[in-house]
Amino acid sequence: MFLTKLDNRAAVKGSRDPLGVQPIWTRLGRHVVGNLTTVSGTVTEYTTVLLGYHLADEVERATGGSRLDTFLKWEQLVAYARGVVNNDWVFRGTERAQERFNDKGHGRIGADRDSQIMSDQKAYGLWGLYSAPSTASGFLDGSPPRLTPLAAAHVESQYLPVLNAGGQANKRLMQLLSRESSKIDLRREDDELLQSVARVHKRKLSKADIRFFDHHLLEGGPSDRTGGLQRIFADLLEPLAGTGTFSWSTSTLRKIAAAASTRGSDGKRLSEKLLRIADCESVMAPAFAAFSYLQTQDEAPIDSILRAMKAQWGKGLKSIDVDQFADLRNELDSDPDTGDRWIQIARATRDGAYQDLIELLVRHNSAVMGIRGGAPWLELRHGRLKVKYRDETAALPDAKEAERLWRHPYFLEPLRVVVGILRPH
Numbered sequence: 506m507f508l509t510k511l512d513n514r515a516a517v518k519g520s521r522d523p524l525g526v527q528p529i530w531t532r533l534g535r536h537v538v539g540n541l542t543t544v545s546g547t548v549t550e551y552t553t554v555l556l557g558y559h560l561a562d563e564v565e566r567a568t569g570g571s572r573l574d575t576f577l578k579w580e581q582l583v584a585y586a587r588g589v590v591n592n593d594w595v596f597r598g599t600e601r602a603q604e605r606f607n608d609k610g611h612g613r614i615g616a617d618r619d620s621q622i623m624s625d626q627k628a629y630g631l632w633g634l635y636s637a638p639s640t641a642s643g644f645l646d647g648s649p650p651r652l653t654p655l656a657a658a659h660v661e662s663q664y665l666p667v668l669n670a671g672g673q674a675n676k677r678l679m680q681l682l683s684r685e686s687s688k689i690d691l692r693r694e695d696d697e698l699l700q701s702v703a704r705v706h707k708r709k710l711s712k713a714d715i716r717f718f719d720h721h722l723l724e725g726g727p728s729d730r731t732g733g734l735q736r737i738f739a740d741l742l743e744p745l746a747g748t749g750t751f752s753w754s755t756s757t758l759r760k761i762a763a764a765a766s767t768r769g770s771d772g773k774r775l776s777e778k779l780l781r782i783a784d785c786e787s788v789m790a791p792a793f794a795a796f797s798y799l800q801t802q803d804e805a806p807i808d809s810i811l812r813a814m815k816a817q818w819g820k821g822l823k824s825i826d827v828d829q830f831a832d833l834r835n836e837l838d839s840d841p842d843t844g845d846r847w848i849q850i851a852r853a854t855r856d857g858a859y860q861d862l863i864e865l866l867v868r869h870n871s872a873v874m875g876i877r878g879g880a881p882w883l884e885l886r887h888g889r890l891k892v893k894y895r896d897e898t899a900a901l902p903d904a905k906e907a908e909r910l911w912r913h914p915y916f917l918e919p920l921r922v923v924v925g926i927l928r929p930h
Contacts, residue, residue, distance in 0.1 A: 522873075523796060523873065523882055524796060524866070524869060524870060524873060525838075525843075525873040525876075526789050526913060527913075528838075529785065529836065530785070530789070530913040530914065532836050533778075533785055533833075533836055534915035534916040534917065535730070535731075536734070536778040536781075537731060537735060537778050537782070537915075537916075537917075538915070538916035538919070538920050539641065539729060539730030539731040539735055540638055540721075540722070540725050540726065540729075540730065540735075541638055541642075541722065541916055541919040541923065542634070542916065543914050543919060544634045545634055545638040546918070546922040546923055548718055548722065548926045548927065549587075549596075549708070550596065550597075550631055551644070551718065552664065552705060552714070553579070553580060553706065554631050554644070555639075555644060555652065555659070555660050556579065556664055557575075557576040557579045557580060557631065558572075558576070558650070558651060558656075559660045559664075559665075560576075560579050560678075560682055561575040561576050561579075562651060562652075563679070564679070564683055567679070568683050570682075571616070572649065573616070573627065574616035575683075576631075576632050577616045577626050577627065577630065578614045578616060578620075578681060578682050580598075580622070580626065580631055581598075581612065581613075581614050581620060581621070581622055581626075582614055582681065582698075583596075583702055583706060584599075584602040584622055585602055585606065585689065585691055585699060586702035586703040588602055588603060589691050589703075590700055591706065591707065593706075593708055597623060597629065597630055597631070597634075598630065601621075601622045606691050610690070610691055610692050611688050611689060611692075612688070612689050613687070613689075614686065614687045615684075615685060615687065616685070617685075617686055620686055636650060641725075641728075641730070642721045642722055642726045643655060643656070643726030644656040644726075655727070659713075659717050662713075663713050663717075664705050667701070667704050667705050668704075669701075673697065674697045674698040674700075674701040675701075677697075677698045678698055678701075681698075710927070715927055718923075718927055719927050722923050723739040723924060723928075724736040732771070733771050734771060734774060734775040737765060737771055737775050738761075738765070738775055739920060739924050739928075741761050741764055741765055742921050743928050743930070744930070745921060746924040746925035746928065747925050747929060747930045752911065753917060754909050754911050755787050755908075755909070756909070758779050758780075758782060758786075758917075759780065762775075762777075762779035762783070763776070765779060780829075781832075781833060781836070782917075784829045784830050784833060785830070785833055785836070786911060786912070786913060787824055787826070787830070787908075788825055788830050788850065788854065790907075790910035790911055790913070791822055791825075791907045791910055792850055792866065794899075794902055794907060794910060795814070795854070795862060795866060795901065796870065797896050798900065798901040799866065799890060800882065800883070800892055800895055800899060801892075801897060801900075802890050803890065803892035804889055804891065804892075805889065805890050806888055806889055807860070807863065807885070807888050807890060810863065811860060811863075813901065814859040814862075814901065815859060817902070817904065817907075818854075818857060818859075818901075818903075818904045818907060819857065820856075820857040821854060821855045821856045821857030821858070822855055822904060822907055822908050823855065824908040825851055825854055825855040827848065827851050827852050827855055830847075830848065830851045843869075846868065846869050847869075849861070849865055850862065850865045850866065863890075864885065867883045867884065870882050880893060881893065
């Protein structure tokens with residue numbers, strides 16, 4: 506249950522995950538990154554979340570107002586402050602916030618749809634995307650979730666003095682958050698408030714923020730679910746964090762795993778977990794590429810597809826270690842048929858048995874979609890491939906590229922991004 510709750514948006518529905526890979530990469534990724542998600546890698550937005558929960562409690566105590574509504578209004582106010590004052594337009598809801606400022610010179614604060622800076626701010630804003638990782642990182646606890654003592658202490662010592670330094674700004678803030686909806690003047694009347702909110706959200710983090718977020722985000726917080734592995738992983742990522750051209754690959758991960766193996770017993774455990782991810786992706790990424798290519802081949806004769814695959818992948822992808830991949834059986838699925846099928850896919854891809862690979866991918870997709878109550882995307886009929894859900898653009902990479910492919914996140918990149926923010930070189 507924890508895995509699903511932590512990143513419910515990673516639970517890709519039918520049309521995005523035709524091979525049912527998401528639960529697999531989630532399980533493997535959680536062994537080394539226990540708290541971050543694929544949509545929560547911006548440190549500044551955790552500041553917004555922490556203050557948002559604090560203010561939601563304040564308004565609830567003062568007026569009985571909805572905590573969710575207060576949070577949404579606070580998120581809108583922060584968006585205007587970051588954009589207008591800090592010239593920082595990199596946040597969720599940028600387009601609507603920027604459009605309203607440019608066109609009218611004022612913003613609208615409210616929980617109603619016309620005020621929201623996203624089509625569904627509750628789902629796609631910070632409340633929906635950051636609450637679960639904030640809980641996993643030790644910022645929130647309980648039901649309904651509220652700030653933990655550590656998070657509350659940080660808010661009170663680091664943020665509230667800055668936020669309240671604006672004199673009348675704090676009074677105006679509580680007015681805006683308590684009312685159903687309000688207009689704010691982004692240029693004149695509410696400048697003091699916006700300046701105050703913007704100071705809390707400066708791009709350059711304070712030393713106290715860096716220490717606080719380093720412990721909670723990079724080390725996994727007081728309830729680190731990786732047993733110390735994430736801390737070592739974060740350390741190993743430091744030299745790679747500031748590299749703008751960096752890209753994940755199985756070879757890169759194997760190098761990190763080799764470095765991890767020199768760091769004591771925990772390092773060896775981390776190395777094993779990273780190698781398992783590399784072994785998994787060496788199969789999953791080419792399988793996805795092959796399936797996407799098949800989606801472009803509606804009504805194509807199987808013989809012509811086989812010739813094309815052989816031209817690109819020759820006698821198979823020798824980068825796949827079938828025995829190592831087979832050791833992942835328990836991580837692949839609780840259903841033994843699913844695990845067996847994945848191992849067969851790995852063997853067919855390695856050996857260049859493309860007829861088998863096509864049949865296995867078609868069968869696997871049918872099984873995955875059947876569990877979801879949907880129809881298969883591909884069918885084999887009289888020596889031809891029938892495509893029900895097409896991809897008009899996917900091309901089959903050549904063998905060298907296929908052996909370097911990295912398709913699925915495993916939560917690795919969010920950790921690297923946060924390392925780069927908190928530990929810049």
